Amino acid sequence: xxxxxxxxxxxxxxALPYLVSAGLLAxxxxxxxxxxxxxxxxAVVVAVIGVLPPFLSGxxxxxxxxxxxxxxxxxxxxxxxxxxxxxxxxxxxALHLVTGGLVGAVLLIALPVALLAxxxxxxxxxxxxxxxDLHPSWVWAPVxxxxxxxxxxxxxxxxxxxxPVLLGPSVAERLAEVREAERRLxxxxxxARELHDAVGHALTAMxxxxxxxxxxxxxxxxxxxxALAAIEDTGRSAATELDTVLGILRDSPATRRPAPTLDDxxxxxxxxxxxxxxxxxxxxxxxREAYRIVQExxxxxxxxxxxEVTLHIRQEGDLMIEVTNRTAAPPARTGGGHxxxxxxxxxxxxxxxxxxxxxxxxxxxxxxxxxxxx
Numbered sequence: 185x186x187x188x189x190x191x192x193x194x195x196x197x198x199a200l201p202y203l204v205s206a207g208l209l210a211x212x213x214x215x216x217x218x219x220x221x222x223x224x225x226x227a228v229v230v231a232v233i234g235v236l237p238p239f240l241s242g243x244x245x246x247x248x249x250x251x252x253x254x255x256x257x258x259x260x261x262x263x264x265x266x267x268x269x270x271x272x273x274x275x276x277x278a279l280h281l282v283t284g285g286l287v288g289a290v291l292l293i294a295l296p297v298a299l300l301a302x303x304x305x306x307x308x309x310x311x312x313x314x315x316x317d318l319h320p321s322w323v324w325a326p327v328x329x330x331x332x333x334x335x336x337x338x339x340x341x342x343x344x345x346x347x348p349v350l351l352g353p354s355v356a357e358r359l360a361e362v363r364e365a366e367r368r369l370x371x372x373x374x375x376a377r378e379l380h381d382a383v384g385h386a387l388t389a390m391x392x393x394x395x396x397x398x399x400x401x402x403x404x405x406x407x408x409x410x411a412l413a414a415i416e417d418t419g420r421s422a423a424t425e426l427d428t429v430l431g432i433l434r435d436s437p438a439t440r441r442p443a444p445t446l447d448d449x450x451x452x453x454x455x456x457x458x459x460x461x462x463x464x465x466x467x468x469x470x471x472r473e474a475y476r477i478v479q480e481x482x483x484x485x486x487x488x489x490x491x492e493v494t495l496h497i498r499q500e501g502d503l504m505i506e507v508t509n510r511t512a513a514p515p516a517r518t519g520g521g522h523x524x525x526x527x528x529x530x531x532x533x534x535x536x537x538x539x540x541x542x543x544x545x546x547x548x549x550x551x552x553x554x555x556x557x558x
Contacts (some may be wrong), residue, residue: 444475
């Protein structure tokens with residue numbers, strides 16, 4: 185109740201300059217007929233100046249803050265403000281001033297009457313205002329208080345109902361917020377895929393190479409040294425990939441580099457991978473996504489299969505990618521982890537198809553990517 189009263193008193197204070205200006209101009213217009221043209225022009229200028237504040241962004245922000253703090257209304261923060269929203273904010277500003285003026289008038293009339301009635305009852309005053317006898321005085325005290333409470337409560341309920349309507353976002357702004365949230369979510373998912381495909385592939389390769397080096401360290405030191413060198417190269421490449429993704433997160437052009445494409449396949453063709461790559465001519469976007477699909481497919485082959493990995497890439501209208509190797513024992517599960525789901529999402533965005541899982545004693549990943557836009 186007290187907070188609502190403060191809210192309306194603020195509205196009354198804001199309405200005071202408008203009332204004073206209107207009263208002075210009206211008085212001058214009546215008492216000085218010879219200057220009515222100048223007074224009318226002044227009134228127009230004052231009216232234009234008085235209309236501007238409700239349309240200012242700062243006024244809207246202050247009204248939202250006041251409604252939150254004093255009316256207890258949960259209002260979202262304002263982003264981009266459309267003309268429709270400014271018009272609704274101006275209407276709310278006018279409503280605030282009118283209701284504030286009403287509450288101010290009630291406080292200036294009803295409360296003094298109640299106070300006078302109480303003081304007269306105590307024998308401190310005569311119980312009259314401007315010659316008007318208020319006897320019996322005890323009746324007017326509760327009446328004045330009840331009128332004040334009823335007006336503040338009723339207008340407070342009205343303001344609490346109208347605040348979300350007039351200060352809340354429009355339908356277009358809500359849709360824009362939803363689209364922005366979807367864009368941010370899609371960007372986070374894209375970064376998650378980049379991290380998983382780049383760093384996850386590197387970690388898997390390093391783990392397998394380290395395990396192989398440890399197994400033959402004494403029997404074949406040369407192979408162990410080559411494996412350690414490959415681990416070093418893979419780790420360096422992963423660090424570069426990580427810097428690139430972090431550069432995107434920081435929005436720092438200095439740490440960005442072009443995303444790898446199928447032209448960079450040599451970075452993925454380590455020992456144990458036999459590549460059969462036919463000439464292709466695909467758009468850059470398809471080439472970038474295809475590189476990541478090959479990268480994750482090789483990682484999945486290492487996790488779910490064993491032995492030599494075969495990579496086939498050919499273009500038959502669409503770009504066809506196939507990665508196979510023998511299935512590890514016991515048979516690997518066919519569940520779709522983050523890597524497989526990431527590949528499916530990449531393929532789906534391009535309008536293609538993907539299958540991944542055991543296939544007749546081997547682990548197989550096959551993707552078809554349309555070259556033309558879906």
